[in-house]
Amino acid sequence: MQLFYAYIFFALLASFNYAKFITSRNNRFAVYAGLCAALSLLFHQTYIFWWIGLLTGFLIEKRKKPALLYILVSLIAPIVYLIVILTYKGGLSWSTILSFILGDFNGNAMLGLSWKGICLSIINLIRSFIQVHGYIYNLIRGNLLLAIPGIVSISLILLAFLKPPESNKTNISQRFSKVHIFLIVLQFIFAIFSFGNAEFMVMIPALIFMLIPFFAFNYERFILLIMIAMAVWNISYGLIPLHYKSQAQEQFLCDAALSEKNIIIIASDDQLIKNMLYYKTGNNTIKSVFKSPASMKIKGSDPEILEGVIDSALRSGIEIFTNCLDKQAISRQSIIEGDQNRDFFRKYETILAKSWKLSTGTKSIYKIERKF
Numbered sequence: 001m002q003l004f005y006a007y008i009f010f011a012l013l014a015s016f017n018y019a020k021f022i023t024s025r026n027n028r029f030a031v032y033a034g035l036c037a038a039l040s041l042l043f044h045q046t047y048i049f050w051w052i053g054l055l056t057g058f059l060i061e062k063r064k065k066p067a068l069l070y071i072l073v074s075l076i077a078p079i080v081y082l083i084v085i086l087t088y089k090g091g092l093s094w095s096t097i098l099s100f101i102l103g104d105f106n107g108n109a110m111l112g113l114s115w116k117g118i119c120l121s122i123i124n125l126i127r128s129f130i131q132v133h134g135y136i137y138n139l140i141r142g143n144l145l146l147a148i149p150g151i152v153s154i155s156l157i158l159l160a161f162l163k164p165p166e167s168n169k170t171n172i173s174q175r176f177s178k179v180h181i182f183l184i185v186l187q188f189i190f191a192i193f194s195f196g197n198a199e200f201m202v203m204i205p206a207l208i209f210m211l212i213p214f215f216a217f218n219y220e221r222f223i224l225l226i227m228i229a230m231a232v233w234n235i236s237y238g239l240i241p242l243h244y245k246s247q248a249q250e251q252f253l254c255d256a257a258l259s260e261k262n263i264i265i266i267a268s269d270d271q272l273i274k275n276m277l278y279y280k281t282g283n284n285t286i287k288s289v290f291k292s293p294a295s296m297k298i299k300g301s302d303p304e305i306l307e308g309v310i311d312s313a314l315r316s317g318i319e320i321f322t323n324c325l326d327k328q329a330i331s332r333q334s335i336i337e338g339d340q341n342r343d344f345f346r347k348y349e350t351i352l353a354k355s356w357k358l359s360t361g362t363k364s365i366y367k368i369e370r371k372f
Contacts, residue, residue, distance in 0.1 A: 006040075006043050007040045007043035007044045007047055008040075008202070008203060008206060009040075010036045010037070010039040010040035010043065011036070011037065011040040011047055011050045011203060012206065012210070013032075013036040014032075014033045014034075014036035014037040014040065014050065014051075014054055015033075015050075015054065015180065015210070017029045017030075017032040017033035017036060018030075018033045018054050018057055018058075018176070018179070019173070019176055020032075021033065021058075021066065022173060022175060022176055027065055027066055027069055030058060030065075030066035030067075030069045030070045031069050031070070031073050033054055033058075033070060034069065034070040034071065034072070034073035034074040035073050035074075035076070037050060037051040037054055037070075037074060038051070038073065038074045038075075038076045038077040039076075041074075041077045042076075042077055042080055042081075046187070046190065046200050047203075049183060049186040049187045049190060050183055050187075050203070051074060051077075052183075052186065053179050053180060053182055053183030053186060054070070054179065054183075055067065055070060055071070056179055056182060057175060057176070057179040058070045060175070114195070116195070117192055117193070117194075117195040118192055120195060121188065121191050121192040121195075121201075124191070124197070124198040124201060125188065125191075125201055125204065127198050128198055128201045128202060128204055128205050129205050129230060130153075130230060130233050130234060131233065131234045131237050131238030131239075132237075133237065133238070133241075135241065136237050139237070139241060146236070149232050149233060149235075149236035149237065150233065150236070150237070152229075152232050153229040153230070153232045153233040153236075154229070156225045156226075156228055156229035156232070157225070157226060157229045159225055160221070160222050160225035160226050160229070163221070163222075164222060165212070165216035165217060165218050165219040165222045166216060166217040166218055167215070167216060167217075168213075168214065168215050168216050168217050173214055176214065177211055177214045177215070180207055180210070180211055181211070183207065184204055184207050184208070187200065187201065187203060187204060188201065188204065209223060209226075209227075246356060246358055246363075248356050248363070249323050249356060249363040249364075249365060250267075250269075250272060250273060250276060250323075251276075252321075252354060252365055253265050253267060253273055253289075253321060253323060253365065254273060254276045254277055254280065256319075256321055257273070257277055257286070257288055257289060258277070258280065258281070261319060262288075262316075262318050262319075263288060263318065263319045263320070263321065264288055264290065264309065264310070264313045264318055264319070264320040264321070265288055265289045265290065265320075265321055265322070266290050266291075266292060266293075266306070266310075266320065266321070266322040266324060266368075267289055267290070267291070267292065267322070267323060267324070268292050268295075268323050268324045268326070268341075270289050270290060270291045270292070270295070273286075273289050274286050274289055277289070290306060290309060291306075292322075292324040292341050293306055293324070293340055293341050293344035293345075294324070294340035294341045294344075297340060303344055306344075307344075307347075310348065310368060314368075314369070314370050319367065320367065320368040321353060321365055321366070321367055321368070322345070322350075322365070322366050322368060323363070323364065323365055323366075324341040324345070325341060325342060325345060325350060325364065325366050326362070326363055326364055327362075345366075345368070347371060348368050348369065348370065348371055349368070349369040349370065349371045350366040350367070350368060350369075351366060351367045351368075351369055352364060352365075352366055352367075353365045353366060353367045
C-alpha cells in the first residue's frame, strides 16, 4: 500500500470508529479511533487536523473517559517521533524537534498568508476533485478525440444534477457531521497558509462524499454518477498523461551531471534531479545541482548566492546547464514564480543546447555563458 493511501485509510478508519462510538457509547471505539488517528499522523504530519477534529468530538462528550482514552492511545505518535529524533537526529533539543516536525515545510512546502495563496487555495480545492493542468489544452488541440473523456465526464455531472438527492431533514448524526465539517475548515485554512498546496487538501473530497449521506436521501445514484465522471476525467487527463510524460529533459541533466566533465546544473525542480541521481548512484550529497533563482527567492535565500556560483564556474571554464527558461503551462508553480527565472538569467548569454517538442509543450535545456 502506498503511503498516500495509508494515511487516508487510517484517518477514515478513525472516523469510522468515532461513528461506532457515537452509536454504541462503548469506550473501546475511542481507543480504536485514537490508535488509527495516531497512525495516520505518523504517515503525514498534516493529519494532526484530523486528530484535532475527532478530539473535539470526544471533548464535547459529557463523559471525560472517552477523550482521555483517545488522547492516551494517541501518545504513540509523539513517542515514535521522539524515538526517531533520538536515533536519526542524534539528540533531543527544541531545534531538532522543530526541524523534524516541520521537515516537510522546510523543504518543498511553504507557509505564509497572501491573496495569491488564498486564490491558489480556491483553485486547488477544485483540483482536489478533478485534475486541471495547463497541458490539457495542448492535448486536445493535438488530437480532438481526446476531448471525448471530458465530454463524457461533464455529461455525467449534468445528468447527476438533473435529479439531485433529496434533502435529509432528520440529520441522524449532527455531531459527527459538525466535527468533520470543522475538520474540513481546519485543513482548508492550513492549505491557505501553505500557498494553496493541493497535497494538504487531498482528504477534503473524501470527507465531503462521506458527509453527503448525512444531509441527503436517495444519494446513491448522485454519488455514483459524480464518481464515474471524476474517474473518467482524472484517469484521462491526469494519470495517463503523467504516466507517459517524457523525462528526456531531466534525463539529459542527469546524464550531464554524471558525465566526467565538471558541470553545474540549475534545475527548475532540483529535488527531482537529485532523486534521480540518488537512484542511479546511491549518493545523496549531490553538490553540482542547484535550485532555480525563483525557488531560492521563494524559500527566503538570496539569488545572488547563485550568481556567485555561476560567475565562479564561468571563470573556471565549467559548463552550466539549466531548464528554468521554458515557457511553463499555467500551474501553481508558474503563478508563484512568475518571470523571476527569466529576469535573473537576462544578465547572461543563454544558448539553446537541446529541445523536445511534446504534447505538453516544448521543453528545452539552455547553456549559460558570460554575456559580452
